Amino acid sequence: MAAMGDNNINAKLVLLGDMGAGKSSLVLRLVKGQFLEFQESTIGAAFFSQTLAVNDATVKFEIWDTDGQERYHSLAPMYYRGAAAAIVVYDITSVDSFTRAKKWVEELRKQGNPNLVIALAGNKADLEDKRKVSAEEARAYAEENALFFIETSAKTAINVNDTFYEIARRLPRAQSAQNPTGMVLADRPAARVATSACCS
Numbered sequence: 032m033a034a035m036g037d038n039n040i041n042a043k044l045v046l047l048g049d050m051g052a053g054k055s056s057l058v059l060r061l062v063k064g065q066f067l068e069f070q071e072s073t074i075g076a077a078f079f080s081q082t083l084a085v086n087d088a089t090v091k092f093e094i095w096d097t098d099g100q101e102r103y104h105s106l107a108p109m110y111y112r113g114a115a116a117a118i119v120v121y122d123i124t125s126v127d128s129f130t131r132a133k134k135w136v137e138e139l140r141k142q143g144n145p146n147l148v149i150a151l152a153g154n155k156a157d158l159e160d161k162r163k164v165s166a167e168e169a170r171a172y173a174e175e176n177a178l179f180f181i182e183t184s185a186k187t188a189i190n191v192n193d194t195f196y197e198i199a200r201r202l203p204r205a206q207s208a209q210n211p212t213g214m215v216l217a218d219r220p221a222a223r224v225a226t227s228a229c230c231s
């Protein structure tokens with residue numbers, strides 16, 4: 032969950048998705064600004080933290096990068112339980128990875144936190160010539176399921192920082208008189224990196 036003290040928010044964030052979709056690469060791009068052509072597979076899960084300044088708040092993400100292998104599926108609840116946000120990653124060159132992403136979304140909706148902020152990230156957007164999942168199809172699915180959709184490339188860095196900033200903006204904030212449900216919709220754009228616009 033997102034926990035607040037003044038304007039400092041701690042938020043657990045989990046990355047889920049098929050093996051090889053690019054979960055670790057997205058985190059590595061965010062945290063270290065790096066990309067490895069031969070990124071090693073994650074075994075179990077890996078933990079990172081990253082602090083972002085968004086509007087008038089500081090959001091410290093506690094990031095769990097999970098292992099996409101099916102045999103580790105049963106461990107996933109340990110990582111998404113108590114999470115404030117999830118990034119479900121698929122590879123735009125793999126229909127199977129999109130199918131798997133949809134299964135993750137269903138699972139999160141059934142078992143996760145009802146206020147969970149879920150982003151659907153179509154990664155490897157640099158591989159346009161190998162694309163198998165259209166942005167239109169993914170966007171329509173995201174709209175039907177109230178997800179934030181974005182296409183990313185860990186390789187070129189397109190939309191990677193934006194994904195995390197947008198999640199940070201969407202995290203539930205403290206309750207206020209005007210806003211009894213506790214949701215605050217930011218009225219100012221987050222600090223952004225220059226990226227192409229492709230998200231809904």
Ligand SMILES: Nc1nc2c(ncn2[C@@H]2O[C@H](COP(=O)(O)OP(=O)(O)OP(=O)(O)O)[C@@H](O)[C@H]2O)c(=O)[nH]1
Nearest residue numbers: 050051052053054055056068073099155184185186
């Ligand atoms: N072209 C391209 N390749 C990528 C991108 N993101 C990741 N890759 C490559 O895809 C492969 C898998 O990336 P990972 O980040 O290990 O994928 P993962 O989802 O963490 O995989 P598991 O740890 O096995 O679950 C690596 O060889 C990466 O270099 C991208 O945006 N574009």
